[in-house]
Amino acid sequence: xxxxxxxxxxxxxxxxxxxxxxxxxxxxxxxxxxxxxxxxxxxxxxxxxxxxxxxxxxxxxxxxxxxxxxxxxxxxxxxxxxxxxxxxxxxxxxxxxxxxxxxxxxxxxxxxxxxxxxxxxxxxxxxxxxxxxxxxxxxxxxxxxxxxxxxxxxxxxxxxxxxx
Amino acid sequence: xxxxxxxxxxxxxxxxxxxxxxxxxxxxxxxxxxxxxxxxxxxxxxxxxxxxxxxxxxxxxxxxxxxxxxxxxxxxxxxxxxxxxxxxxxxxxxxxxxxxxxxxxxxxxxxxxxxxxxxxxxxxxxxxxxxxxxxxxxxxxxxxxxxxxxxxxxxxxxxxxxxxxxxxxxxxxxxxxxxxxxxxxxxxxxxxxxxxxxxxxxxxxxxxxxxxxxxxxxxxxxxxxxxxxxxxxxxxxxxxxxxxxxxxxxxxxxxxxxxxxxxxxxxxxxxxxxxxxxxxxxxxxxxxxxxxxxxxxxxxxxxxxxxxxxxxxxx
Numbered sequence: 001x002x003x004x005x006x007x008x009x010x011x012x013x014x015x016x017x018x019x020x021x022x023x024x025x026x027x028x029x030x031x032x033x034x035x036x037x038x039x040x041x042x043x044x045x046x047x048x049x050x051x052x053x054x055x056x057x058x059x060x061x062x063x064x065x066x067x068x069x070x071x072x073x074x075x076x077x078x079x080x081x082x083x084x085x086x087x088x089x090x091x092x093x094x095x096x097x098x099x100x101x102x103x104x105x106x107x108x109x110x111x112x113x114x115x116x117x118x119x120x121x122x123x124x125x126x127x128x129x130x131x132x133x134x135x136x137x138x139x140x141x142x143x144x145x146x147x148x149x150x151x152x153x154x155x156x157x158x159x160x161x162x163x164x
Numbered sequence: 165x166x167x168x169x170x171x172x173x174x175x176x177x178x179x180x181x182x183x184x185x186x187x188x189x190x191x192x193x194x195x196x197x198x199x200x201x202x203x204x205x206x207x208x209x210x211x212x213x214x215x216x217x218x219x220x221x222x223x224x225x226x227x228x229x230x231x232x233x234x235x236x237x238x239x240x241x242x243x244x245x246x247x248x249x250x251x252x253x254x255x256x257x258x259x260x261x262x263x264x265x266x267x268x269x270x271x272x273x274x275x276x277x278x279x280x281x282x283x284x285x286x287x288x289x290x291x292x293x294x295x296x297x298x299x300x301x302x303x304x305x306x307x308x309x310x311x312x313x314x315x316x317x318x319x320x321x322x323x324x325x326x327x328x329x330x331x332x333x334x335x336x337x338x339x340x341x342x343x344x345x346x347x348x349x350x351x352x353x354x355x356x357x358x359x360x361x362x363x364x365x366x367x368x369x370x371x372x373x374x375x376x377x378x379x380x381x382x383x384x385x386x387x388x389x390x391x392x393x394x395x396x397x398x399x400x401x402x403x404x405x406x407x408x409x410x411x412x413x414x415x416x417x418x419x420x421x422x423x424x425x426x427x428x429x430x431x432x433x434x435x436x437x438x439x440x441x442x443x444x445x446x447x448x449x450x451x452x453x454x455x456x457x458x459x460x461x462x463x464x465x466x467x468x469x470x471x472x473x474x475x476x477x478x479x
Binding site for chain 2 (some may be wrong): 026096098099100101102103104106120121123124125126
């Protein structure tokens, strides 16, 4: 059953929790992210976080919703993280986190609605200029700037559309 | 005896040159030895004696431009050219100076499509410890302090349904023409008739090149040699410090017995730093065969679990 997609709107704040830590390499080191938050991110009304607070499971960073058209999945994605990183937190086995550097192409998606910000170069071997104009990008190289609706390509579709 | 001495260099495409230089200098520990007018950057490891072993070229995509092996003499190039042509592969002899510091290059494409070059001459600059009463290592080692570029693994188009197996073709070519020898192989299919991956040597290590079947051809990784398991751990520490995306944390391969870590450069080209001889590669050593059902153990010996990203992700 496909969930209704919310139209893109202003970024909202969620008390997003990392309900199930997913190992996608170095990126999810919790303490490191708290440290990073304290250093770089505005906390807008929620006060600074402390890496010293035990069980600090709330990451209150500006987040938006990402909806996946084909599977109906929805996840919260921070404005400073890639669509892929947020997607990996869905915890579905087999989400193809590849090089996470824009080179291998396994996380190709199409942004159907909403806006994203490019985090770095995307290999032309996987996303042509024409495709880019149509909204295609690599999920590891795009951070949301609003709520977004994305369509996943074939290599992502399988893991997302079967039960976790 | 093979005319091929060893792997000589790899030419890689990178999408962000500054990030790539930072990676190969500070994570691998290579040093820039030259830049040319086209903006190509040449690097070497401290324990290599020829001028360079890596060429970085700016591109809009990642991947391998070419892989080069060094042969014993210029005469070997002239002997090999007709042998390669007779096998059915067209060649081009690139004149001296096509690449800086490098003599003539015999250029051709493997059956898998990868561009390979053979050369006999490259400027000798010596290792960082020199050759006269040398210390075992220099004082200015950065990052992982990789000793040398050791081998590469190329993903080769394999589509048994369509009768395409460029792993097998590449392997035959390397053995029949370049006089490599097979050390290990993976066999697949109901009657084990599909040679799905091979490891081949021209030196005395378990492999100087490897071919693994996949839906399309590409670069799986280039690998750098380290002394010991502890160096592999330290290499992983460096990656953690530098926020490098680690693909496979330190572990051991069943195949080649390598003690290893895999990671990506900032363009997504996979690198490996590994340690250990594995075993002495010899022409009369029985070929090790891994069956498809044990492939997990062959690749990751401890868990025996196949990691999809490791076999499916490449540039």
